[in-house]
Amino acid sequence: MSRIHRDKKHDQIIERLTKGEDAIFTEIWRVLVLAAFIGARKNLRSPIIESDAGKAFPLNYIQPSCGPGFIYLLGISSTENNQILRSKEGNQDELIQIFSEYANAGLELITQKANSTSAPLEAILLLLAEENRTGEDFTTVGLI
Secondary structure (H helix, E strand, O other), X not given: OOEXXXXXHHHHHHXXXXXXXXXXXXXXXXXXXXHHHHXXXXXXXXXXXXXXXXXXXXXXXXXXXXXXXXXXXXXXXXHOOOHHHOOOOOHHHHHHHHHHHHHHHHHHHHHHHHHOOOOHXXXXXXXXXXXXXXXXXXXXXXXX
């Protein structure tokens, strides 16, 4: 089974968001779910260039808390059909790749905002406020 990877270039922002004074998340997977949400809302995907296999984790780390629904919805919206949900070789790998690329793009946006604000929480709130200004309704499910 494939594992969820993240780009090494985001290690610093992930560290800031999960440890120390600026920490607002208790687990890395929560950062990645929020980042994937932000990436998907902006319709941005970014391939992972360099990852550390030792920091990758299985999909089931996310599924118990947030359920497979979020990742399945990302897959359906990205491929524009539900064939990706079939039990077919390679589909889970594709779902993980889609999730990882949305998360990577979201982390890039969070990093950009965090570099221009005083705290990562402020950066995340600014990104979410931008989405709220579009007039569309959105919710997040127990991420923080």
